[in-house]
Amino acid sequence: MPEPDFFLRVGDTTSVIRTTLEDSTGAAVNIQNATVKFRVAPINGSGTPVINTAASNDQVGDGSDGSKGKVSFAWTAGTTNVSGLYLGDWQVTYQAGGIQTFPNDSYILINISPEYAT
Numbered sequence: 879m880p881e882p883d884f885f886l887r888v889g890d891t892t893s894v895i896r897t898t899l900e901d902s903t904g905a906a907v908n909i910q911n912a913t914v915k916f917r918v919a920p921i922n923g924s925g926t927p928v929i930n931t932a933a934s935n936d937q938v939g940d941g942s943d944g945s946k947g948k949v950s951f952a953w954t955a956g957t958t959n960v961s962g963l964y965l966g967d968w969q970v971t972y973q974a975g976g977i978q979t980f981p982n983d984s985y986i987l988i989n990i991s992p993e994y995a996t
Contacts, residue, residue, distance in 0.1 A: 882989035888961050889993060891953045896936075899947040899968060899980040906947035907980075909937050911973040916951035918988060921963040929957055933968060961992035 884895050895916070899907045916933035936948035949968055965985035970978050 880987060882963070882987045884966075884986060884988045885991065886953065886958050886988070887991045887993060888958060890958050890990075891955060894950050894952045895966075895986075895988075896948070896950040897968070897980075897986075899949060899970065906941065907970075907978075908941055908946055909935055909949070909970055909972075910940055913971045914949050915969040915971075916949075916966065917969055918957075918964045918966040921965050921987075928960070928964070929966075958990050961990045964988040964990065 884893075886893055899909060901907055912935060914933040914935045915931060916929060917927045918929040919927045933949050933951040936945060936950055938945040941947065964987075966988050967985055968980045970980065972978070
């Protein structure tokens, strides 16, 4: 099994997952005026997202300031309640209506570790 890309513990909400969306050549994607969703589903294959909500499009203007393709998601209460391995991705809806998912050749592997028993 590959190593997770992002680690949390049950109940954690202060970590922010961030990335720069890239095309097939590795160049940052222009997501100016696009909306972004962060989606997460259990790795067990149920396919039902436990998170399917707006993420932040951190691109400023046309991205010429170095912000091109940058996105982030801040975990909130309830989004990290169940431990396990999850698959995540970023779904971008461009202003013209087209949709593209990143990464489009894999997923983000997220590990939510269980809380210690007290």
